[in-house]
Amino acid sequence: PASHLLPPPHQPPLPLGAAPAVWKMSLAKMARLGDATFEKMDKVNSELLAMTYGAMVTTLIKDFQDIKTVNEELEKMGHNIGVRLIDEFLAKSGITQCRNLKDTAHSIAKIGFKMFLGINAEVAWSSNPRQFSIEFKGNPLIEFVELPEEYKDLDYSNILCGVIRGALSMVQMVVTTHLQRSELKGDPLTEIQVTLQKVNAEKVKGDDD
């Protein structure tokens, strides 16, 4: 998967202390790239998406009964989507290779969420350098949804956590994700926490394999 990425364009060497300015430019550029890619994408009616997803979640609840299992199933489905989505993400956005975790986080928030869901997401950092959060308001999946009391432990948008985990797994990053806050549960915004577990070395198949 990563082998088809173009090498990063040649950058002049940076003087010490120039990193923050470069970083800011990079972020704005990513946001513009996200918007541009969003324009190129085929669109589908957001109400149709919301209702289809809602029907699927309620069917899962009916089938499995146990909310914890439903959360896991949603995450698994997301993972399956993510491992395929990454190719479309890389191809349509034309993004160059991420230099570090910060780049990865911002590309998910500014490009990924924008092009696939039309959501303007932000990145938040904690004291843990291997952990970041994707935060956003206005999730198209939860349009019209009100969580009943008996399903208060349901991570309705858990599929998004799986998508992030699956997509990153294909670019050699092993992460765990968790739906930390949710607008459906009364929080002011939705927060997906991403924790980097390890980075895999790229396996290059030899001629003998």
Add this chain to the structure above:
Amino acid sequence: PDPPFGSGRNSPTMVYLAMVAKGDVVIYEAKLPGPSTTKNPPENQLQFIVHQALDSLDQKIKSNSHMYLKEVDRFNNMPVSAFVTAGHVKFLLLYHAGTLEDGAIKQFFTELYKNYVKVCMNPFYLKNTPISSAIFADRIYMLARNYFLR
């Protein structure tokens, strides 16, 4: 100062709303703020009045293809106004004669319909079951305040 939601129960003035689905199942009922100062009929009579109105309503539906059916029945001096949705869910409004304008009732019903559709779009809402959403209840209360209190 705005009365807190729920004080409509104890206030002297009210308009009674009932939403009835298939099989005469009442999926929502509420006492909403109204402009009249006439005393309300007792609780146990309210349901009876509404069910009686349903019979008259069924008769009217056969001849009238409109959604808003205006007055379909009358109890003492209290008319019952009705609205039927495309899915045959019936909205009934019981109020004191002469206190509410036709236009206001029609607009209230139209907005109520929009809110009902939003409830239906909730994947967790089962058709023909009672509506328990607090958000819906608050919205209907506000609608009543906007359209019925001058």
